[in-house]
Amino acid sequence: MSAGGEMKMRTACVTGGNGYIASALIKTLLEKGYAVKTTVRNPDDMAKNSHLKDLHALGPLEVFRADLEEEGSFDGAVAGCDYAFLVAAPMNIKSENPEKEVIELAVRGTLNVMRSCVKAGTVRRVVLTSSVGSVLVRPDLQGDGQVLDEESWSDVGFLTATKTGFWAYSVSKVLLEKEASRFAEEHGIGLVTVCPVITAGAAPAVTARTSVPGCLSLLSGDEEAFWTLRSMEASGSVALVHVDDLCRAELFVAEQEAAAGRYICCAVNTTVREIARFLEHKYPQYSVKTSLLSGDLLEEPRVRLSSAKLVREGFEFKHKTLDGMYDDMIDYGKALGILPN
Ligand SMILES: NC(=O)c1ccc[n+]([C@@H]2O[C@H](COP(=O)([O-])OP(=O)(O)OC[C@H]3O[C@@H](n4cnc5c(N)ncnc54)[C@H](OP(=O)(O)O)[C@@H]3O)[C@@H](O)[C@H]2O)c1
Numbered sequence: 001m002s003a004g005g006e007m008k009m010r011t012a013c014v015t016g017g018n019g020y021i022a023s024a025l026i027k028t029l030l031e032k033g034y035a036v037k038t039t040v041r042n043p044d045d046m047a048k049n050s051h052l053k054d055l056h057a058l059g060p061l062e063v064f065r066a067d068l069e070e071e072g073s074f075d076g077a078v079a080g081c082d083y084a085f086l087v088a089a090p091m092n093i094k095s096e097n098p099e100k101e102v103i104e105l106a107v108r109g110t111l112n113v114m115r116s117c118v119k120a121g122t123v124r125r126v127v128l129t130s131s132v133g134s135v136l137v138r139p140d141l142q143g144d145g146q147v148l149d150e151e152s153w154s155d156v157g158f159l160t161a162t163k164t165g166f167w168a169y170s171v172s173k174v175l176l177e178k179e180a181s182r183f184a185e186e187h188g189i190g191l192v193t194v195c196p197v198i199t200a201g202a203a204p205a206v207t208a209r210t211s212v213p214g215c216l217s218l219l220s221g222d223e224e225a226f227w228t229l230r231s232m233e234a235s236g237s238v239a240l241v242h243v244d245d246l247c248r249a250e251l252f253v254a255e256q257e258a259a260a261g262r263y264i265c266c267a268v269n270t271t272v273r274e275i276a277r278f279l280e281h282k283y284p285q286y287s288v289k290t291s292l293l294s295g296d297l298l299e300e301p302r303v304r305l306s307s308a309k310l311v312r313e314g315f316e317f318k319h320k321t322l323d324g325m326y327d328d329m330i331d332y333g334k335a336l337g338i339l340p341n
Pocket residue numbers: 015016017018019020021022040041042048066067068069087088089090091109129130131132195196197198199200208209210211212
């Protein structure tokens with residue numbers, strides 16, 4: 001409360017505001033009455049940032065320039081914030097130098113933002129967006145029917161020895177979670193980590209480079225994007241969450257005083273074949289690109305990612321079926337030029 005008795009507006013920082021998930025999170029926060037400060041690498045790049053202009057209509061939104069590479073560059077964006085949502089991350093999984101450009105940068109960048117949070121002195125909680133990539137990649141899982149919860153960690157030794165799939169991305173997420181946790185303890189910062197699975201659905205962002213092209217690849221025929229689904233299935237499950245539920249979950253763990261540790265955010269465990277059957281039935285106007293369905297594919301998930309902790313603590317997913325995941329994503333895919341109109 002202010003001296004005049006009125007409630008002070010809460011302020012949140014979201015890093016990487018031109019990204020797919022961050023754009024949806026900004027919208028969620030503004031709709032919930034937060035003032036939002038966000039960062040982008042190049043505020044003048046209107047091809048990437050035009051949605052931020054539209055989001056201004058929902059509430060107070062300030063845009064700052066910041067880069068994970070530059071220590072101190074997040075100071076202005078984090079200053080005065082109650083919560084800091086760390087969403088920006090290097091996503092260049094095809095980097096020629098993944099050790100430096102993905103792993104090292106992700107860890108260093110996370111700590112850079114956390115240092116800004118210490119300097120700010122106002123941040124009640126940092127919500128770190130990791131990934132189920134830090135949970136799922138484990139060669140020791142034998143047989144079907146495994147259920148993975150927050151106790152599970154991807155095997156960094158295995159990932160760095162085999163260097164297949166999204167190995168550097170998964171390693172970066174394990175290491176940044178551990179470093180962030182160590183840093184938070186050392187500096188008395190409240191930290192909660194969210195590990196989302198493949199994120200689906202429409203967002204305000206005007207480009208979508210990661211999961212949306214992947215989810216739509218069976219309709220678009222984009223082989224490279226299809227790799228997202230196939231490589232996740234290779235670890236045992238194509239696990240999905242709607243971006244609106246993910247954003248609600250991020251805000252839930254920020255606001256719940258008792259929230260602590262990691263939270264897997266997953267609504268559906270499925271397979272490539274199951275998605276293909278669903279799409280064939282629901283969207284007959286687009287033919288499913290069956291040529292992508294060659295080779296070993298699962299009939300049922302071998303492994304299930306569990307969000308039981310999140311649900312036990314009071315969170316409710318709104319989108320719990322493939323219908324829910326794809327409902328608004330077809331039109332979004334058309335708007336982004338991933339699918340024909
Ligand atoms: N989408 C999913 O299915 C999924 C699933 C699990 C976890 N996640 C996690 O969620 C977060 C957001 O993912 P997304 O799907 O929204 O990806 P995205 O749309 O590619 O967003 C990534 C954001 O990070 C920014 N970024 C990259 N390198 C940066 C740097 N050096 N300095 C400052 N900003 C930088 C990008 O800015 P530029 O545009 O300037 O490159 C962009 O705003 C990531 O941490 C990702 O690991 C995503």
